[in-house]
Amino acid sequence: xxxxxxxxxxxxxxxxxxxxxxxxxxxxxKYLAERKAQREAEAKxxxxxxxxxxxxxxxxxRKSNMNGWKRFWFNFGQTAFCQGFRKGxxxxxxxxxEGSKLIYQVFYFIVFSEGVTIWQYLLxxxxxxxxxxxxxxxxxxxxxxxxxxxxGTELFYNILGYTINYDASGNVIIGGGxxxxxxxEIATFTAQCINFPLQRNxxxxxxxxxxxxxxxxxxxxxxxxxxxxxxxxxxxxxxQLYLPPAVYNLLVMFATGGISMVIFFFVFRIxxxxxxPKKEEKIAE
Numbered sequence: 001x002x003x004x005x006x007x008x009x010x011x012x013x014x015x016x017x018x019x020x021x022x023x024x025x026x027x028x029x030k031y032l033a034e035r036k037a038q039r040e041a042e043a044k045x046x047x048x049x050x051x052x053x054x055x056x057x058x059x060x061x062r063k064s065n066m067n068g069w070k071r072f073w074f075n076f077g078q079t080a081f082c083q084g085f086r087k088g089x090x091x092x093x094x095x096x097x098e099g100s101k102l103i104y105q106v107f108y109f110i111v112f113s114e115g116v117t118i119w120q121y122l123l124x125x126x127x128x129x130x131x132x133x134x135x136x137x138x139x140x141x142x143x144x145x146x147x148x149x150x151x152g153t154e155l156f157y158n159i160l161g162y163t164i165n166y167d168a169s170g171n172v173i174i175g176g177g178x179x180x181x182x183x184x185e186i187a188t189f190t191a192q193c194i195n196f197p198l199q200r201n202x203x204x205x206x207x208x209x210x211x212x213x214x215x216x217x218x219x220x221x222x223x224x225x226x227x228x229x230x231x232x233x234x235x236x237x238x239x240q241l242y243l244p245p246a247v248y249n250l251l252v253m254f255a256t257g258g259i260s261m262v263i264f265f266f267v268f269r270i271x272x273x274x275x276x277p278k279k280e281e282k283i284a285e
Contacts, residue, residue: 115194116194117254120187120188120191120257121187124180124184124252127186132179133172136172137172138164139164139178140160142158143157147237151241159229162184163176163237164177196217199272200213200272204269232252232255236252239251
Protein backbone atom coordinates (compact mmCIF):
# COMPACT_ATOMS: atom_id res chain seq x y z
CA UNK A 1 0.00 0.00 0.00
CA UNK A 2 1.46 3.37 -1.06
CA UNK A 3 1.63 6.45 1.18
CA UNK A 4 -1.17 8.06 -0.81
CA UNK A 5 -3.39 5.00 -0.37
CA UNK A 6 -2.63 4.89 3.37
CA UNK A 7 -3.48 8.59 3.70
CA UNK A 8 -6.74 8.12 1.79
CA UNK A 9 -7.67 5.13 3.94
CA UNK A 10 -6.89 7.03 7.13
CA UNK A 11 -9.04 9.94 5.97
CA UNK A 12 -11.88 7.58 5.09
CA UNK A 13 -11.74 6.06 8.58
CA UNK A 14 -11.79 9.53 10.13
CA UNK A 15 -14.89 10.52 8.13
CA UNK A 16 -16.57 7.19 9.01
CA UNK A 17 -15.82 7.65 12.71
CA UNK A 18 -17.17 11.20 12.66
CA UNK A 19 -20.31 10.05 10.87
CA UNK A 20 -20.96 7.29 13.42
CA UNK A 21 -20.38 9.64 16.36
CA UNK A 22 -23.29 11.82 15.21
CA UNK A 23 -25.77 8.91 15.16
CA UNK A 24 -28.14 7.89 17.91
CA UNK A 25 -27.67 4.49 19.57
CA UNK A 26 -30.36 2.69 17.49
CA UNK A 27 -29.08 4.31 14.29
CA UNK A 28 -25.53 3.33 15.14
CA UNK A 29 -26.46 -0.31 15.81
CA LYS A 30 -28.44 -0.54 12.57
CA TYR A 31 -25.67 1.12 10.55
CA LEU A 32 -22.93 -1.11 11.97
CA ALA A 33 -25.02 -4.25 11.38
CA GLU A 34 -25.60 -3.21 7.76
CA ARG A 35 -21.90 -2.46 7.30
CA LYS A 36 -21.00 -5.88 8.73
CA ALA A 37 -23.45 -7.65 6.44
CA GLN A 38 -22.11 -5.68 3.47
CA ARG A 39 -18.52 -6.62 4.31
CA GLU A 40 -19.48 -10.28 4.71
CA ALA A 41 -21.25 -10.23 1.32
CA GLU A 42 -18.25 -8.59 -0.36
CA ALA A 43 -15.88 -11.09 1.25
CA LYS A 44 -18.04 -14.02 0.12
CA UNK A 45 -18.18 -12.66 -3.43
CA UNK A 46 -14.39 -12.22 -3.55
CA UNK A 47 -13.83 -15.71 -2.16
CA UNK A 48 -16.17 -17.30 -4.71
CA UNK A 49 -14.42 -15.49 -7.57
CA UNK A 50 -11.01 -16.56 -6.21
CA UNK A 51 -12.13 -20.17 -5.70
CA UNK A 52 -13.55 -20.45 -9.22
CA UNK A 53 -10.26 -19.21 -10.68
CA UNK A 54 -8.28 -21.51 -8.38
CA UNK A 55 -10.24 -24.63 -9.34
CA UNK A 56 -9.81 -23.78 -13.04
CA UNK A 57 -6.04 -23.54 -12.57
CA UNK A 58 -6.02 -26.84 -10.67
CA UNK A 59 -7.81 -28.61 -13.53
CA UNK A 60 -5.32 -27.24 -16.06
CA UNK A 61 -2.43 -28.40 -13.89
CA ARG A 62 -4.04 -31.80 -13.27
CA LYS A 63 -4.17 -32.46 -17.02
CA SER A 64 -0.59 -31.30 -17.56
CA ASN A 65 2.32 -33.71 -17.88
CA MET A 66 3.56 -33.86 -14.28
CA ASN A 67 5.71 -36.60 -12.84
CA GLY A 68 7.88 -37.34 -9.84
CA TRP A 69 7.93 -34.78 -7.04
CA LYS A 70 5.71 -32.31 -8.91
CA ARG A 71 2.91 -34.85 -9.07
CA PHE A 72 3.48 -35.84 -5.44
CA TRP A 73 3.25 -32.25 -4.12
CA PHE A 74 0.28 -31.51 -6.38
CA ASN A 75 -1.62 -34.50 -4.96
CA PHE A 76 -0.58 -33.56 -1.43
CA GLY A 77 -1.95 -30.05 -1.97
CA GLN A 78 -5.31 -31.52 -2.99
CA THR A 79 -5.74 -33.58 0.20
CA ALA A 80 -8.67 -32.78 2.49
CA PHE A 81 -6.37 -31.26 5.12
CA CYS A 82 -4.60 -28.88 2.72
CA GLN A 83 -7.81 -27.88 0.96
CA GLY A 84 -9.59 -27.34 4.28
CA PHE A 85 -6.77 -25.08 5.45
CA ARG A 86 -6.74 -23.20 2.12
CA LYS A 87 -10.48 -22.56 2.19
CA GLY A 88 -10.52 -21.55 5.85
CA UNK A 89 -7.55 -19.22 5.49
CA UNK A 90 -8.86 -17.57 2.32
CA UNK A 91 -12.30 -16.97 3.83
CA UNK A 92 -10.64 -15.41 6.87
CA UNK A 93 -8.31 -13.34 4.66
CA UNK A 94 -11.17 -11.89 2.61
CA UNK A 95 -13.18 -11.09 5.76
CA UNK A 96 -10.21 -9.65 7.68
CA UNK A 97 -7.60 -8.42 5.16
CA GLU A 98 -5.59 -6.37 7.67
CA GLY A 99 -5.58 -9.06 10.36
CA SER A 100 -4.68 -11.84 7.93
CA LYS A 101 -1.85 -9.75 6.51
CA LEU A 102 -0.43 -9.18 9.99
CA ILE A 103 -0.65 -12.92 10.83
CA TYR A 104 1.07 -13.76 7.54
CA GLN A 105 3.87 -11.28 8.21
CA VAL A 106 4.40 -12.40 11.81
CA PHE A 107 4.48 -16.09 10.77
CA TYR A 108 7.07 -15.70 8.02
CA PHE A 109 9.04 -13.15 10.00
CA ILE A 110 9.45 -15.64 12.86
CA VAL A 111 10.21 -18.58 10.54
CA PHE A 112 12.96 -16.71 8.67
CA SER A 113 14.35 -15.08 11.81
CA GLU A 114 14.62 -18.41 13.62
CA GLY A 115 16.11 -19.98 10.50
CA VAL A 116 18.95 -17.46 10.32
CA THR A 117 19.43 -17.81 14.10
CA ILE A 118 20.18 -21.50 13.54
CA TRP A 119 22.60 -20.49 10.77
CA GLN A 120 24.35 -18.11 13.16
CA TYR A 121 24.58 -20.79 15.84
CA LEU A 122 26.23 -23.26 13.44
CA LEU A 123 28.77 -20.70 12.26
CA UNK A 124 29.49 -19.57 15.80
CA UNK A 125 30.07 -23.19 16.81
CA UNK A 126 32.52 -24.11 14.04
CA UNK A 127 34.20 -20.86 12.88
CA UNK A 128 36.09 -20.22 16.17
CA UNK A 129 37.59 -23.71 15.87
CA UNK A 130 38.63 -22.99 12.28
CA UNK A 131 40.33 -19.75 13.36
CA UNK A 132 42.28 -21.74 15.94
CA UNK A 133 43.99 -20.98 19.22
CA UNK A 134 46.15 -18.20 17.79
CA UNK A 135 43.24 -15.82 17.22
CA UNK A 136 41.48 -17.13 20.34
CA UNK A 137 44.50 -15.99 22.35
CA UNK A 138 44.51 -12.39 21.01
CA UNK A 139 42.78 -9.95 23.33
CA UNK A 140 40.25 -7.65 21.65
CA UNK A 141 37.80 -5.78 23.87
CA UNK A 142 36.06 -2.40 24.08
CA UNK A 143 35.43 -0.52 26.37
CA UNK A 144 36.90 -3.23 28.64
CA UNK A 145 35.42 -2.03 31.97
CA UNK A 146 36.37 -4.24 34.91
CA UNK A 147 33.44 -6.04 36.61
CA UNK A 148 35.53 -7.48 39.42
CA UNK A 149 37.24 -10.82 40.00
CA UNK A 150 35.30 -14.10 40.25
CA UNK A 151 36.97 -17.44 41.02
CA GLY A 152 40.33 -15.85 40.36
CA THR A 153 39.29 -14.51 36.93
CA GLU A 154 38.85 -10.80 36.26
CA LEU A 155 35.72 -10.13 34.21
CA PHE A 156 35.19 -7.19 31.88
CA TYR A 157 32.14 -5.46 30.45
CA ASN A 158 32.48 -5.18 26.68
CA ILE A 159 30.33 -3.95 23.84
CA LEU A 160 32.81 -5.13 21.21
CA GLY A 161 35.06 -8.13 21.68
CA TYR A 162 35.35 -10.98 24.15
CA THR A 163 37.78 -11.98 26.86
CA ILE A 164 40.21 -14.82 26.28
CA ASN A 165 39.02 -18.18 27.62
CA TYR A 166 41.37 -20.40 29.65
CA ASP A 167 41.01 -23.92 30.97
CA ALA A 168 41.79 -25.01 34.55
CA SER A 169 45.50 -25.31 33.67
CA GLY A 170 45.67 -21.77 32.31
CA ASN A 171 45.82 -22.78 28.63
CA VAL A 172 43.95 -20.78 25.98
CA ILE A 173 40.80 -22.52 24.72
CA ILE A 174 38.42 -21.82 21.86
CA GLY A 175 35.49 -19.54 22.64
CA GLY A 176 36.87 -16.07 23.24
CA GLY A 177 39.34 -13.45 22.08
CA UNK A 178 39.61 -12.03 18.58
CA UNK A 179 38.70 -15.36 16.99
CA UNK A 180 35.29 -15.47 18.63
CA UNK A 181 34.64 -11.80 17.82
CA UNK A 182 35.40 -12.32 14.11
CA UNK A 183 33.27 -15.48 14.07
CA UNK A 184 30.36 -13.63 15.69
CA GLU A 185 30.50 -10.76 13.19
CA ILE A 186 30.72 -13.14 10.21
CA ALA A 187 27.81 -15.18 11.56
CA THR A 188 25.54 -12.19 12.13
CA PHE A 189 26.46 -10.43 8.87
CA THR A 190 25.93 -13.49 6.64
CA ALA A 191 22.65 -14.16 8.46
CA GLN A 192 21.43 -10.69 7.50
CA CYS A 193 22.47 -11.28 3.88
CA ILE A 194 20.13 -14.29 3.92
CA ASN A 195 17.41 -12.60 5.96
CA PHE A 196 17.14 -9.41 3.88
CA PRO A 197 15.83 -10.88 0.58
CA LEU A 198 13.56 -13.36 2.38
CA GLN A 199 11.91 -10.68 4.53
CA ARG A 200 11.72 -8.15 1.71
CA ASN A 201 10.36 -10.42 -1.03
CA UNK A 202 8.27 -12.96 0.90
CA UNK A 203 7.28 -11.56 4.30
CA UNK A 204 6.58 -7.94 3.33
CA UNK A 205 6.34 -8.33 -0.47
CA UNK A 206 7.96 -4.94 -0.91
CA UNK A 207 8.65 -3.38 -4.32
CA UNK A 208 10.73 -0.43 -3.15
CA UNK A 209 14.25 0.40 -4.29
CA UNK A 210 16.35 -2.58 -3.03
CA UNK A 211 19.59 -0.57 -2.76
CA UNK A 212 17.94 2.14 -0.68
CA UNK A 213 16.30 -0.50 1.53
CA UNK A 214 19.56 -2.44 1.86
CA UNK A 215 21.31 0.73 3.04
CA UNK A 216 18.74 1.34 5.80
CA UNK A 217 18.73 -2.36 6.66
CA UNK A 218 22.51 -2.26 7.10
CA UNK A 219 22.32 0.88 9.26
CA UNK A 220 19.56 -0.70 11.33
CA UNK A 221 21.58 -3.89 11.75
CA UNK A 222 24.62 -1.93 12.98
CA UNK A 223 22.56 0.03 15.54
CA UNK A 224 20.61 -3.01 16.75
CA UNK A 225 23.80 -5.10 16.97
CA UNK A 226 25.43 -2.36 19.04
CA UNK A 227 22.40 -2.30 21.36
CA UNK A 228 22.35 -6.11 21.70
CA UNK A 229 26.07 -6.20 22.42
CA UNK A 230 25.66 -3.49 25.06
CA UNK A 231 22.99 -5.59 26.80
CA UNK A 232 24.79 -8.91 26.39
CA UNK A 233 28.02 -7.44 27.70
CA UNK A 234 26.55 -7.54 31.22
CA UNK A 235 26.06 -11.33 31.34
CA UNK A 236 28.31 -12.85 28.66
CA UNK A 237 31.49 -12.74 30.85
CA UNK A 238 29.72 -14.89 33.47
CA UNK A 239 28.43 -17.28 30.80
CA GLN A 240 31.95 -17.68 29.39
CA LEU A 241 33.21 -18.48 32.87
CA TYR A 242 30.63 -21.05 33.93
CA LEU A 243 29.00 -22.57 30.81
CA PRO A 244 30.30 -24.98 28.15
CA PRO A 245 30.76 -23.45 24.66
CA ALA A 246 27.72 -25.20 23.11
CA VAL A 247 25.32 -23.83 25.76
CA TYR A 248 27.04 -20.46 25.82
CA ASN A 249 26.76 -20.08 22.01
CA LEU A 250 23.08 -21.04 22.15
CA LEU A 251 22.33 -18.40 24.79
CA VAL A 252 24.25 -15.72 22.89
CA MET A 253 22.34 -16.45 19.68
CA PHE A 254 18.90 -16.59 21.26
CA ALA A 255 19.49 -13.49 23.38
CA THR A 256 20.79 -11.53 20.40
CA GLY A 257 18.16 -12.96 18.06
CA GLY A 258 15.30 -12.35 20.50
CA ILE A 259 16.13 -8.68 21.01
CA SER A 260 16.79 -8.17 17.31
CA MET A 261 13.54 -9.85 16.25
CA VAL A 262 11.34 -7.56 18.32
CA ILE A 263 13.03 -4.40 17.03
CA PHE A 264 13.49 -5.56 13.44
CA PHE A 265 9.81 -6.46 13.01
CA PHE A 266 8.83 -2.80 13.35
CA VAL A 267 11.89 -1.56 11.45
CA PHE A 268 10.94 -3.81 8.50
CA ARG A 269 7.43 -2.37 8.39
CA ILE A 270 9.04 1.03 7.79
CA UNK A 271 11.81 0.17 5.31
CA UNK A 272 9.75 -2.41 3.38
CA UNK A 273 6.64 -0.48 2.24
CA UNK A 274 4.10 -2.39 0.18
CA UNK A 275 2.85 -1.57 -3.28
CA UNK A 276 4.46 -0.66 -6.56
CA PRO A 277 7.63 1.43 -6.51
CA LYS A 278 7.52 5.05 -7.52
CA LYS A 279 8.45 5.97 -11.08
CA GLU A 280 11.91 7.23 -10.13
CA GLU A 281 12.54 4.06 -8.11
CA LYS A 282 11.64 1.88 -11.11
CA ILE A 283 14.14 3.82 -13.21
CA ALA A 284 16.82 3.40 -10.54
CA GLU A 285 16.18 -0.35 -10.45
